[in-house]
Amino acid sequence: MLYLEFLFLLLVLYAGSRFGGIGLGVVSGLGLLVEVFIFRMPPTSPPITVMLIILAVVTCASILEAAGGLKYMLQIAERILRSNPKRVTIVGPLVTYVMTFMLGTGHAVYSIMPIIGDVALKNGIRPERPMAASSVASQLAITASPISAAVVYYLAQLSTITDSVNLLSILMVTIPATLGGTLLLSLYSLRRGKELEDDPEYQRRLQDPVWRDQILHTTKTSLNEQLPRSAMHAVILFVIALVTIVIVAMVPEIRTIGDAAPISMSLIIQMMMLGFGGLILLVTRTNVQKVPEGVVFKSGMVAAIAIFGIAWMSDTYFQYAMPSFKSGITEMVQGYPWTFALALFTVSVVVNSQAATARMMLPVGLAMGLNPALLIGLMPATYGYFFIPNYPSDIATVNFDVTGTTKIGKWYFNHSFMMPGLIGVISACCIGYVLAQIMI
Numbered sequence: 001m002l003y004l005e006f007l008f009l010l011l012v013l014y015a016g017s018r019f020g021g022i023g024l025g026v027v028s029g030l031g032l033l034v035e036v037f038i039f040r041m042p043p044t045s046p047p048i049t050v051m052l053i054i055l056a057v058v059t060c061a062s063i064l065e066a067a068g069g070l071k072y073m074l075q076i077a078e079r080i081l082r083s084n085p086k087r088v089t090i091v092g093p094l095v096t097y098v099m100t101f102m103l104g105t106g107h108a109v110y111s112i113m114p115i116i117g118d119v120a121l122k123n124g125i126r127p128e129r130p131m132a133a134s135s136v137a138s139q140l141a142i143t144a145s146p147i148s149a150a151v152v153y154y155l156a157q158l159s160t161i162t163d164s165v166n167l168l169s170i171l172m173v174t175i176p177a178t179l180g181g182t183l184l185l186s187l188y189s190l191r192r193g194k195e196l197e198d199d200p201e202y203q204r205r206l207q208d209p210v211w212r213d214q215i216l217h218t219t220k221t222s223l224n225e226q227l228p229r230s231a232m233h234a235v236i237l238f239v240i241a242l243v244t245i246v247i248v249a250m251v252p253e254i255r256t257i258g259d260a261a262p263i264s265m266s267l268i269i270q271m272m273m274l275g276f277g278g279l280i281l282l283v284t285r286t287n288v289q290k291v292p293e294g295v296v297f298k299s300g301m302v303a304a305i306a307i308f309g310i311a312w313m314s315d316t317y318f319q320y321a322m323p324s325f326k327s328g329i330t331e332m333v334q335g336y337p338w339t340f341a342l343a344l345f346t347v348s349v350v351v352n353s354q355a356a357t358a359r360m361m362l363p364v365g366l367a368m369g370l371n372p373a374l375l376i377g378l379m380p381a382t383y384g385y386f387f388i389p390n391y392p393s394d395i396a397t398v399n400f401d402v403t404g405t406t407k408i409g410k411w412y413f414n415h416s417f418m419m420p421g422l423i424g425v426i427s428a429c430c431i432g433y434v435l436a437q438i439m440i
Contacts, residue, residue, distance in 0.1 A: 002321045005039055009317050013310070013350045017390075021302040024352070028309030032316060041320040047311040047359050049156060049266050051304050054149045054355070056270040057104045058300025060277035064238050065297075066290040067280055068231030070108060073099065074222045078115050085123045092116040092130035093137035093186045097179070100141035102242065104148040106393055107299035109138040113393075114220040114400045121215065121403060126193050128405035132416040133189040135397040136386055137182045140424050142354050143379045144175045146245055147269055149307070149355035150382055156266040157362055158372045164440050165372055167249035167265055173376050173435045181380065181428030185420040192419070193405060201404040214402050230284035237283060241276035245269055299392070303353060310351050311359035318360070322367045333365075337374055340365060341381035341429050348384035352391055357382040377436030380428035386421035387413075 009031065016027030035041045064070060077095045084091045095116075096109045116134050120127040142148045146167060151174070158165040196202050205211035248254050248268055255263040281288065291297060333340045343364075348357040361382075365375050385391050389398075389408050394417050398406050408415040 002324055005035070005041075005317060006321070008034070008039075009314065010350065012313065016309075017350060017352060022305045025305040025307070025309035028306075028313040032309070032313040035313060035316050035320075041316050044312065044315045044319050047307060047315070050149050050153050050307055050311065050355060050359055052270055053152050053266060054300060054304045054307070056273035056277075057147050057149070058297060058304070059291075060238070060241065060273040060280070061103050061105065061108075062291045062294050062297035062300070063277045063280050063286060064103075064234050065108075065294040066288075067234035067284040067286040068227050069234035069238060069280075070111070070294075070296070071222060071225065072227055072231040072235050073102075074111050074115075075225075075227070077112055078222050081115060081119050085119050086125075088116060088119045088123065088125060089130040089133060089189050090183075090186045092119075092134040093182050093189075096134040096138035097141040097144075097182050100138045101145045101175075102238070103296070104142070104145045105296065105300060105303075106138040106142060107295060109134065109393060110295060110396050111222070113397050115222065117401050117403075117406075118218075118220040121196075122219075124196060126196055126199070126405050127401045127403050128193050128407075128416050129189045129191075131397050131401055131406045133186050133420045135393050136185060136417055136420040136424050138393060139354075139383050139386065139391075140178045140181055140185075140380065140428060143382060144171065144178045146171060146242060146249075147273065149303075150358040150379070152266050152269055153355065153358050154362060154376065154379065156264060157366065158375065159265070161366070162372055165376070167246065169440055170376055170379075171246075172439050173432050174379055176435060177377075177428040177432035178380055178424075180431045181424040181426075184427045185424040188423050189420055196403065196405075199403070199405060201407070205402075205404055211402065218402070230286075234280050234284050234286075237276055237280050241272055244276075245272050248272075303355070306351075306353060307356045307359060310353070310356045314356075314360040315363065318364050318367075322364065333368060333370060337378070337433070338429075340370065340374070341378040344378060344381035345384035345387075345425065348382050349387045352385040354382040357384075373436040373440040374433070376440060377433035378429050380425050380432055383421075383425055386417045389415040389417055 012028060012031035016024035036043050080095060081088060081091055096112060099108050100106045113131060116130050117127040120130050143150055145151060151170060155167055155170060249265055252262045255268055344357055344361050347361055351357055398408060406416045
């Protein structure tokens with residue numbers, strides 16, 4: 001019966017993934033009703049902490065966007081790209097990696113992707129090379145961001161188990177691991193695919209007058225927009241917020257009040273993001289009506305609803321089924337640690353969210369008694385949704401490439417993101433596993 005119920009869980013996730021975003025959350029809510037009232041599973045608690053972290057981070061980042069801070073960051077990124085045009089395949093992924101690292105979400109890269117493609121095209125470089133790599137890098141960096149929901153959830157769960165796990169120890173593993181993965185996938189991308197003069201799709205588009213004009217005479221840039229000084233001030237305050245969070249995490253005495261235990265970092269991040277969001281609003285005098293209109297706010301709210309349903313339904317099943325599965329699964333994972341990475345990867349392919357994957361699978365790993373160092377080292381495997389090319393950033397990247405070199409292949413799985421994604425995730429997991437054994 002447990003296997004049939006697990007099959008039902010997968011079917012619900014698959015059905016929800018056809019709608020994506022909010023649809024995935026509410027369809028999972030329907031699955032939760034079936035689990036509780038038909039399969040008679042005791043419901044677990046909804047993922048309130050993860051949702052509140054997402055809301056706090058998204059609120060602050062959305063105020064930053066409304067204040068012009070994202071455009072200011074975009075202009076800095078574009079200047080870096082245009083000053084190193086021949087190295088765009090290396091620099092582009094590093095730029096999107098840093099943007100995600102700072103914002104805790106990969107949805108802020110939509111504005112930079114057309115610029116990466118433009119720089120590549122103007123220098124005779126196949127745009128697929130930097131664009132696909134940059135899309136993958138923007139998602140790989142999520143487990144390296146101190147304010148991403150996935151990292152904070154790992155911190156909240158693991159720091160109560162062992163004193164050796166704190167925000168700094170997690171980042172000392174995930175940052176080098178994912179950065180190493182980003183560099184390796186970028187190096188792979190340097191020579192992938194045919195040169196533009198030999199690419200049949202590019203040559204076909206050059207014969208079309210509309211495409212030809214767009215390819216040869218259109219320049220994507222953000223440098224012609226004059227931004228107010230308040231945009232720079234917003235970015236400075238946001239960076240100060242990130243630095244403050246890391247400092248507070250490193251010095252538990254700062255978050256210790258009286259004789260009580262130190263305030264949890266999940267609460268610290270929520271308070272810091274809300275507080276600095278208010279500070280940015282006051283300093284920059286941003287029109288608060290613009291905040292819900294930005295891409296960060298919309299994508300963040302969608303993510304919160306998706307996690308609400310996915311994590312609650314999945315957690316209910318795993319808490320119910322784990323006593324029966326524990327012995328066999330534990331023996332296999334302890335003998336072959338990579339199998340847990342494969343489980344993380346597979347779940348991520350289905351749910352399209354690293355935070356939701358962490359919320360679903362970390363309790364499973366803890367219930368099996370897996371070493372926290374192993375769980376942290378394999379964190380990059382929570383990014384598997386490049387495997388099926390239906391994630392918004394990948395679809396947008398395909399549409400932004402006017403040359404047609406970044407594409408979803410005829411056989412669906414032979415798409416532009418497959419090899420960079422596999423190289424990035426596998427290498428990041430290998431590096432992370434080794435570093436975690438040393439540092440944790």
